[in-house]
Amino acid sequence: MQKEPVHSDQALFKPILFTGKKFYLTAGILSAVVIWAAFIWIWQLWHGLGVTGLNRSVFWGVYITNFVFFIGVSHAGTLISAILRLSRAEWRRSITRMAEVITVLVLFFGVGNVIIDMGRPDRLLSVIKHGHFTSPLLWDVCSISTYLTASTIYLFLPLIPDIALLRDRMSGWRKKFYTILSLNWQGTEAQVNRLQKAIGIMAVAVIPIAVSVHTVVSYVFAMTVQPMWHSAIFGPYFVAGAIFSGIAAIITGMVIIRKVYHLEDYLKPIHFNNLGILLLVMTLLWFYFTFGEYLTTWYGHEPREISVWQSKVFGRYASLFWGMFVFCFVIPFSLLCRKKTRTIAGTLVASISVNIGMWLERITIVVPSLSNPRLPYPRGIYNPTLVEFSITAGCFALFILLYMVFTKFFPIVSIWEIQEGREKALKETAARIRTYLPGPTTTETE
């Protein structure tokens, strides 16, 4: 890396110290969308869920799709960052923070969409007061709240040294704010050791929790006897899909942050190349699962299953299905499989495509199974209304807004970890590599 031992990392403090016009302009536009969506939500609460396009047989639609989608994206952060930390991937240092923030924020929108979907959100607390553990929805409640707690701690721990850095630079109310949050961090050796240990424990703990979250989300569908929901593959299929859309979300976020805050020096093409390869692996895994799911259904040709299959592949939902296939597989695969196109722009296009595709995947799971009831009822069609799209837009806008606000209070790249990387990692990595090699093991490991 660079030669100078002490680097001030000014670029990382800049977003917190200076806020430009563009920020306020963007925040203003996003706030307008959020206010509009909030108004629409009140409208829906007032009139009832009749203002959506839902009906009998298609009882779930866009909101539940959003729920699954957002919970999926939440796998971005914590899981990826934990895996990279545990595997001591040195290139992780500048991306872990931005990934972890996605997780914590997006979980609220996952849960939020379920509440928006409820006919009686005023009775939300009944879920805790009268919870029945036979219901997969309650498994979700437990799993997601554990995940939210764990990933918030996991986001906060590595923030502490950075908060202390800010505390030392700020004055006024901000100093007070950072002083409280920094938990008296002085950077002593004992404190550093304790912190490293805590981060290590959380990184390990977060992985099984994250896997459980998307597994039980899939169980909401898989535990019923409905055609093309009742599938044993759903657990791993959803987890893989979640990591897939999660990585795509990180890459998209990274490109934007890099551009807006001029972090070209911290997020280099190599980061995008590495994440691009990871995304490529998930693209192939996604294809493998989807192929397995659809082939077995078609080959078994069970009448109930095949009617849903038909409506997805050739019928009413064919445009969603093939759209999903193009966005989730064709576009990302063709861009990511060649080094020439695995550039920053290439991975960005692939990532946006994957995010669109994964939303389409969620809706092709939720709706077609419901719109093909077993009994010969007249088939109708589910047309989402402006209400559902407005609230969805509001969720995305509020997510981006909160993310922007976060970058104004906390460094979006972990400063102390970058410095640690510069000071220690080079030596440590060299020592580690030496232990892999044949010959006597050197004693200076760690």
Next chain:
Amino acid sequence: MVIDLDRCTGCQACVIACKQENNVPVIPPEEAEKRRTIAWINIIQFREENSPSKMRFLPILCQHCDRPPCTPVCPVGATYKNKEGLVAQVYPRCIGCRYCANACPYTIKFFNWYPPQWPKQMMSMLNPDVSVRPKGVVEKCTFCHHRLMKAKEKTKTEKRELSPEDYMPACAQTCPTSAIVFGDLDDPYSEVAKLTEDTRAFTLMEDLGTKPKVIYLRAGD
């Protein structure tokens, strides 16, 4: 409950009787077009695959399964199998997540998309024995459970056992061709128990193992 499909003429009398009895809201036509009609019992019409000239009727209502797929998925226990073996629905508990409606393979649960409405003239005709459901909750056939409660109270004051004549849902009472027969399936001497021994007897989606308590008698030619 036994429904003889040979006798069903598709006259819809049961549908109307049920709506009157159970305060089922009147859904305006434009909402009905969006498939938001609420009818605890309704008659599906379909043509047979190999003889399309024949119109078939299938009265469908909650099957009151012995192994209901809808009750375990409820996160708050708002739907459950009660002591009498009926699948019950607790409106004040329901959070309106519609998971039970999705889990029901018969798609026979209904959601109140809007607050319930009736034409003005009908407001005075609501049945005082049945609670009116608010917007945002799931509802379905109860086998006119309020009638069972009433009958139980009556027989208790009269100090006698409940007999089949004491309790009958509105649909069975109204059916002009007596296609719908109601009784105690556990009593081997009841009319319904005898009818279930008919070679024409079947239940819907037997392969799912839900064990419905609505038994159909197949229609002949």
